[in-house]
Amino acid sequence: MKMKTIKCEKRLCTCCMEVHEVKTVITRDIATFKEQKVEYDAEYMYCDIAGELYADERQMLENDIRLKDAYRREEGLLTASDITDIRGKYGITQSDLCSLLGWGGKTITRYESHQVQDRAHDTILKKLDSDPEWFISLLNGAKETIAEDAYRRYLKYATLLYEADRDIYLRKAIEADYVRFKGDSLSQGNTELSLDKVVDVIRYFSASSDVTSLYKVKLMKLMWYADSLSYKRRGHAITGLAYQALPMGAVPVGHNSIIDLKDVPCEEIDMGEGIAYHFSLSGEGLEFGSLSDEDIAILNTVIQKLGKMTKDEIVSFMHKERAYMETPPKDTIQFRYSDSLQI
Ligand SMILES: [Zn+2]
Known part of the structure; x- marks a missing residue:
């Protein structure tokens, strides 16, 4: 029989009733439980003198559970x-x-x-x-x-x-939505989608006292400007989001799911004719762990130039972007226009 020794100590051996080195061993046992033959590792003591395996009370209980667990695994039940x-x-x-x-x-x-x-x-x-x-x-x-x-x-x-x-489910759904942009670096600004950065960029804008009345349309524009300015400065965007040209300007693909992500400080406000999404974040010592200093400098420029614009102002400002004007409605806005960005 195959045995693996896991411990050896000098003690009273309750098998032969002598004091000697007693081994604790693991062997492969086979048993039948509910008409199912199962194999499992069992723990015993081994007496060299008598050449016998025996078990104390704890080992008997544990071996019984190991047997039942082996059966449960065979049957696809939880152990x-x-x-x-x-x-x-x-x-x-x-x-x-x-x-x-x-x-x-x-x-x-x-x-x-x-x-x-x-x-x-x-x-x-x-x-x-x-x-x-x-x-x-x-x-x-x-x-x-x-x-x-x-x-x-x-x-x-x-x-x-x-x-x-x-x-986790939301993130998977958004990532699945972005599979179609794989290998299309001009749509995502040479960057892979990072939802951690997306969340932190939203949090950063939401926390700034220089960004006034931040609702969804304005937020989406600020995000596009942040990614475009980043591409203009460094040849790659911050978040990896792809943006569509919609009537009110650039809107990221998956925008409805994005604002539902955990830690996005979004509050739904019932306006009577529909729901408005308001973003604000307060608190001390906020951290934006996924953003680099360079990322933050870009966000600060965007805030400084656009943070105080009203929704209508930022929408009409966006309408003058070459990137927007040259993109057919509903198409993905390419990052290659970033040289002519107005900020
Ligand atoms: Zn013994």
């Missing part, structure tokens, strides 16, 4: 530690998770050790893993049965997970 990890993501206790799911109070505790969950429960736990929004709705349904401070803590964890998931 005991997978379930512990899912619970850990939400920071929820075993018994509170049971209340949330309407399961008996010890169910999760048993699933996190030797009891193999049934398939229906397995599906529910997997859904919980991938769907924090669902966790939140279950949590609200079980609010009465969970302590107030615990409820708030779980809600906070789940909300953070939800926002992170949503942001």
Whole structure:
């Protein structure tokens, strides 16, 4: 039999009842569980004198879980530690998770050790893993049965997970939208799309006291000017966004998703005839980690020249750009016109 020694210490050997060097070993065990033959690594003690493997209580319990986990893997079920990890993501206790799911109070505790969950429960736990929004709705349904401070803590964890998931999804969607520009460096200003920079550029404009009433149309123009000025100065844009020529000037491809990205300080204001998107950011010691000093200098020039313009002023200023005039409506504005940029 193949054994791997992981420890060796002099102690009372409970196999032969002598004191000698006792090895702790890992062997490959084969067992049948629920009519399924499974292989797994088991831990034992080994007595050289008797030539026998034996297990203490802890090892017996752990080997049993290893056997069950091997079975769970074979069957495509979550392992005991997978379930512990899912619970850990939400920071929820075993018994509170049971209340949330309407399961008996010890169910999760048993699933996190030797009891193999049934398939229906397995599906529910997997859904919980991938769907924090669902966790939140279950949590609200079980609010009465969970302590107030615990409820708030779980809600906070789940909300953070939800926002992170949503942001990953949004970023993927925007990036997918940009696949068509691959290899087309004049549309993205010689730069690969960096959504971190996009978010930081928006935050920087939003935080500036020299940018007045910043709504979406104006913001989109400021972004185009920042990328164009960057291209003019250095031969590459800041963000890698591609801009379309729309009636009110340049608008980045994916603009609706971009303003929904996490950390974009966008506030929806109901104007009666529709929703206006207002951008502002306050606070001390704000950081813009993805932007270089050169990037910031460019943003400052844009702010200095255009920050105080009204929406109408900036739209008509943009209409005089050669880049805009020479681009057919709805086409992508090429960065090669940046030499004639008005700023
Ligand atoms: Zn022994």
